[in-house]
Every structure is written in C-alpha cells, then in structure tokens.
Amino acid sequence: MTTVFNDATRFADDMLSGFTRLHADLVEKVHGGVVRATETAPGKVAVVIGGGSGHYPAFAGWVGPGLADGAVCGDVFASPSTQQIESVARAAENGGGVLFSYGNYAGDVLNFDLAQDRLRAAGVPAHSIPVTDDVTSAPADDAGRRRGTAGDLVVFKIAGAAAEAGYDLDAVTEVARRANARTVSFGIAFAGCTLPGADGPLFTVPEGRMGVGMGVHGEPGIAEQDVLPSAELASMLVEKLLAERPADHDGRVIALLNGLGGTKYEELFVLWNDVAGLLGKADLQVVAPEVGELITSLDMAGCSLTLTWLDEELERFWTAPATTPAFRRGHTETGAHRQRRVVEESGPAGFAEAAPESRAAAAGLLALAERADVALEAAVDDLGHLDAIAGDGDHGRGMSAGMTAALTALRAAVEAGAGVSSALGHAGDAWGERAGGTSGALWGTGLRAVADRLSDTTAPGAQDVAAAVRAGLDHVLGFGKAHVGDKTLIDALAPFADALDARVAAGDGLRDAWSAAAVVADEAARATAELTPRIGRARPLAERSVGHPDPGAVSLALILGVDL
Ligand code: ADP
Numbered sequence: 305m306t307t308v309f310n311d312a313t314r315f316a317d318d319m320l321s322g323f324t325r326l327h328a329d330l331v332e333k334v335h336g337g338v339v340r341a342t343e344t345a346p347g348k349v350a351v352v353i354g355g356g357s358g359h360y361p362a363f364a365g366w367v368g369p370g371l372a373d374g375a376v377c378g379d380v381f382a383s384p385s386t387q388q389i390e391s392v393a394r395a396a397e398n399g400g401g402v403l404f405s406y407g408n409y410a411g412d413v414l415n416f417d418l419a420q421d422r423l424r425a426a427g428v429p430a431h432s433i434p435v436t437d438d439v440t441s442a443p444a445d446d447a448g449r450r451r452g453t454a455g456d457l458v459v460f461k462i463a464g465a466a467a468e469a470g471y472d473l474d475a476v477t478e479v480a481r482r483a484n485a486r487t488v489s490f491g492i493a494f495a496g497c498t499l500p501g502a503d504g505p506l507f508t509v510p511e512g513r514m515g516v517g518m519g520v521h522g523e524p525g526i527a528e529q530d531v532l533p534s535a536e537l538a539s540m541l542v543e544k545l546l547a548e549r550p551a552d553h554d555g556r557v558i559a560l561l562n563g564l565g566g567t568k569y570e571e572l573f574v575l576w577n578d579v580a581g582l583l584g585k586a587d588l589q590v591v592a593p594e595v596g597e598l599i600t601s602l603d604m605a606g607c608s609l610t611l612t613w614l615d616e617e618l619e620r621f622w623t624a625p626a627t628t629p630a631f632r633r634g635h636t637e638t639g640a641h642r643q644r645r646v647v648e649e650s651g652p653a654g655f656a657e658a659a660p661e662s663r664a665a666a667a668g669l670l671a672l673a674e675r676a677d678v679a680l681e682a683a684v685d686d687l688g689h690l691d692a693i694a695g696d697g698d699h700g701r702g703m704s705a706g707m708t709a710a711l712t713a714l715r716a717a718v719e720a721g722a723g724v725s726s727a728l729g730h731a732g733d734a735w736g737e738r739a740g741g742t743s744g745a746l747w748g749t750g751l752r753a754v755a756d757r758l759s760d761t762t763a764p765g766a767q768d769v770a771a772a773v774r775a776g777l778d779h780v781l782g783f784g785k786a787h788v789g790d791k792t793l794i795d796a797l798a799p800f801a802d803a804l805d806a807r808v809a810a811g812d813g814l815r816d817a818w819s820a821a822a823v824v825a826d827e828a829a830r831a832t833a834e835l836t837p838r839i840g841r842a843r844p845l846a847e848r849s850v851g852h853p854d855p856g857a858v859s860l861a862l863i864l865g866v867d868l
C-alpha cells in the first residue's frame with residue numbers, strides 16, 4: 305500500500321518538494337524535476353536523466369557532481385511530458401549540450417525525442433541514449449526493443465563521469481552507448497504494488513509464486529513459478545545473464561542487485577551471498593558492486609540482477625567519484641551553490657482577437673470538456689486496470705490529469721475571450737504538459753493539430769469539424785507512427801473520422817453526424833479486444849491483451865461519446 309499522502313494526484317510533486325527540501329545542498333527543484341544546486345564548469349555536457357516517479361532513487365536521487373545534471377520527474381509510473389523534459393534540460397544546460405538518458409519505454413521515447421528536437425531547433429545540441437538492459441523484454445538480436453531497468457544506474461553513472469571528465473557531447477554519447485550495449489538485467493517480482501490513492505494493487509502475484517521477467521511497472525513477465533530458495537534463485541538470475549556474455553569481455557563486471565521496494569535489504573544480502581559466489585565460480589571479478597534499492601516500483605516486492613561487461617574506460621568512469629543524494633562514491637568537489645539560472649518562459653500569450661461566433665463555439669467546447677472530465681474521472685480505475693493487463697497501469701490517471709488540465713486551460717481561455725481555435729490549442733498544450741505518457745504526448749499535440757484547422761474568426765461548421773478531426777488523426781499517425789490495426793487509439797479514431805466525413809457528406813448536421821460517428825468509435829474501441837498490440841510499451845506477452853480492448857481506444861471513445 306501507499307499509505308502516506310495528501311492528495312493522490314499530487315503525490316509525485318509533494319514527494320519532490322520534500323526531497324529537494326531535504327537535499328537542498330545538492331539539488332534544486334525546477335519545473336518538471338530537479339537540477340544540481342551547485343555550479344558546473346562552463347561547456348560541460350549536461351547529462352539529463354528521467355522517467356516516471358515512484359522508482360526512487362531513480363531518478364532524482366542521482367543528480368549531483370559526478371553523475372547527472374538534472375532529472376525529469378513525471379507523474380507516478382508515467383513518462384514526463386515534453387515540456388517538463390525541455391524545462392529541466394534548459395535549466396541544466398551549461399554550454400556543452402545535453403545527453404538525455406532514460407529507460408526505453410514508448411512514452412518516454414516519444415517525449416524525450418520531441419524535447420530533443422525542440423532543443424536542437426533552439427540551437428542546443430542534444431543526443432539520447434535510451435537504456436535497454438532488461439533481457440526478458442525482447443531477444444538479444446532485437447535488443448533495441450528491450451526495456452530499461454536497474455541498468456539505468458550504470459549508464460547514467462558512466463555518462464555522468466565522462467561528462468565530468470570533460471568529454472564532449474559526441475564522446476559522452478559514445479561511452480553511454482557502449483555502457484548500455486554491455487549491460488544486461490533480469491528481474492523477478494514476488495508481489496504487486498499499489499499506486500497512491502488506487503483502490504487495489506496494480507497487479508498481483510499469487511502467494512508463494514513469482515513473476516519471472518516482470519517489468520518495473522508490473523508489465524507481464526515471461527513465466528510464473530513457485531518461489532525458489534535463495535541459492536536456486538541466484539543461479540537462475542546469474543545463468544540467464546551469463547548466457548549473454550560477450551565474446552570479447554575480460555572477466556571484469558559490474559554487478560548490481562536491486563530491490564524493488566518491498567524486498568528487505570537483509571533478503572538482498574542473503575541473495576548477494578549466493579550471487580557473488582556464483583560469479584566467482586564463473587571466473588568473474590566483480591568491480592564496485594551495489595546491493596540495495598536502485599530502481600524501485602513503489603512497494604513492489606522483488607529484485608533484479610544487472611551485469612555490465614567492463615572495459616578499461618567503462619571501469620574508470622564507473623569507479624569515479626560522485627556525490628548525489630542516493631549515490632556517493634569517493635570525494636568530489638561539490639562546487640559553489642550556483643546562481644539560479646533563469647530559464648526564459650514564453651509567458652502566457654494573449655489570445656488573438658476573436659469573432660463572437662468562434663467564442664460561442666469555444667464556450668460550447670468548454671461545456672463538453674466539463675462533461676468529459678467527469679466521465680474520465682469516473683473511469684480512472686477501469687482504464688488503469690485495462691492498461692495494467694499488458695501495459696503499466698497509468699492510462700486512467702494520465703488521461704484524467706490531462707483532461708482536467710485541459711479543462712482548466714480552456715476555462716481560462718474562454719474567460720479571456722479566446723476563439724475556439726486558440727482556446728482548444730491552449731487546452732491541448734496544457735494536456736500535454738500535465739499528462740505525460742504516450743497518450744499525453746499524442747492527445748496534447750493531437751488537440752493542437754485539431755485546433756490549428758479551426759478558426760478564431762468564424763463558427764466551425766460540420767465540414768470544418770470533420771476536417772479538423774481528420775487533421776488530428778493525420779497528426780497522430782505521423783507522430784506516433786502506428787498504423788490501423790496496431791491496437792492503439794487510432795483503431796477508434798480512424799473509424800470515427802471516416803464516419804464523421806461520411807455523415808457530413810450525406811448532409812447531416814454536426815450534432816447528428818458526431819453522435820453517429822461516436823457510436824462507430826465505441827464499437828471500434830470494443831472491437832480492439834480482438835487485436836494483438838504491435839506498438840507501444842514493450843510487450844513481451846502482447847497476447848495477454850487479446851480479449852481486452854485497448855485502453856487508449858476505450859478512453860477516446862468515452863470522450864467522443866459525451867453528449868454534445
Ligand atoms: P504509456 O503507454 O506511455 O503508459 P498510456 O498508458 O497513457 O501511455 O497510453 C497507452 C495508450 O496509448 C495505448 O492504449 C494506445 O491506445 C496509445 N498508443 C500507444 N502508442 C501509440 C502510438 N504509437 N500511436 C497511437 N496511439 C498509441
């Protein structure tokens with residue numbers, strides 16, 4: 305259980321406030337996460353890490369001299385938004401460009417890539433290394449699809465030390481790439497975890513059983529079996545990783561034994577005793593191992609083993625000093641407390657002059673959004689459970705948070721006299737900013753695309769709305785790169801757009817055409833139950849989702865089905 309909180313929706317933010325208050329000598333809270341509170345050398349590459357919250361010490365615990373310059377902190381188990389990533393990167397950047405590194409999850413990739421594009425467009429060089437260490441999430445010959453877990457620490461630490469040593473952006477990126485390529489992890493879970501405020505655990509593992517290869521958000525593993533005694537568990541973990549031993553390794557490895565949050569240090573020490581013995585028997589020399597909580601999943605019980613096949617340079621950077629709230633090694637100069645770097649915000653732009661017809665349409669949209677917000681709020685747990693079947697369980701919370709933020713922005717825009725195009729665009733930006741995750745990035749930028757097809761000077765007619773919906777669909781197809789049939793929200797949105805076009809072409813008014821198309825979307829969303837997911841969060845057991853509809857399609861149909 306997550307027992308201590310005030311408002312569950314503000315859990316991640318409240319947690320970060322307490323954390324930065326405690327570690328004010330090392331970290332400073334900025335919009336979207338934390339950055340170092342101390343000076344860095346001008347021209348140093350900024351290593352910016354991040355992901356969802358709920359994994360402490362990942363990610364904020366690793367910011368400080370010798371390690372990361374900033375950590376982006378999304379909502380619990382949800383990728384941060386593009387805006388959060390951009391904000392932390394700008395606050396951390398100090399003339400040497402930015403290396404982003406994060407666990408390889410679809411929502412993180414989408415948002416970090418977009419933030420990277422925006423930085424580059426603004427003249428800040430940026431590269432990304434998503435971490436792909438989890439051997440159970442994809443085969444070795446398709447390692448680019450693997451998820452990132454405790455191997456994050458190795459890649460971040462080595463990149464951080466290389467940046468501290470004065471390597472330039474290309475060189476830091478190359479070292480991080482190599483550290484990632486030579487790092488593998490394998491994990492198991494004994495019990496599920498409960499999101500703050502949720503009515504029950506995100507997933508469960510039967511008593512006495514363990515989920516083999518389960519992800520850090522409870523993504524299904526490769527098998528379930530009886531819990532093993534420590535010695536047998538150790539051989540299972542070690543053997544799986546040794547099977548991927550590269551031909552050229554010199555026998556020196558980093559080993560991390562990670563606790564997921566609900567497994568005690570004492571248990572980890574028992575297991576480490578067995579693991580270390582087996583590594584010794586395999587003629588491996590372990591360099592600066594770590595045993596403890598490195599990447600947790602709230603109160604999930606379980607553990608994972610990580611190995612990194614070292615070379616001279618990787619070893620030097622792994623063993624270099626670092627001083628962060630959760631990882632300390634040797635002695636670093638922490639540097640002077642730095643002047644707060646002011647990051648330019650493009651403040652709230654006024655809204656363009658709008659015609660009364662368009663303002664009236666914006667007011668209509670506001671009423672619609674109010675009803676959609678209520679409907680989503682009521683569906684949070686159902687959507688979360690649906691997402692937990694093959695994904696990570698954050699979809700309900702993400703959608704509800706995004707819609708509430710959009711509603712607040714829409715209300716402010718309507719009060720300020722905005723027309724329907726500006727008001728909806730503003731709402732989309734607010735959605736993307738707040739929601740994170742894959743769906744947050746798609747809904748946020750998708751609504752912006754819809755808005756851009758509308759006007760502040762005329763009332764949108766049925767044809768305009770149909771064309772705007774199509775513009776939204778085209779944007780989502782281009783941005784998310786999914787196709788019809790991949791089991792995503794596109795499988796409800798595309799039939800909706802087609803039906804809307806057809807009804808409008810047949811002469812229906814907007815209200816009738818929309819209602820008819822919403823019925824089509826609802827049926828299409830239900831029909832996604834038959835499909836197998838082909839994109840989205842790494843889904844080693846995607847067939848588990850067969851028989852259940854896609855959460856993103858269901859939430860889309862729910863919103864489209866709200867009475868106009
Ligand atoms: P995340 O997968 O990052 O946790 P959410 O759980 O909020 O994000 O959203 C998951 C939904 O996003 C899926 O059910 C699917 O409908 C949609 N989705 C995922 N990837 C894509 C994509 N590439 N294009 C369109 N929709 C997608």
Ligand code: MG
Binds near residue numbers: 691696697741
């Ligand atoms: Mg999800």
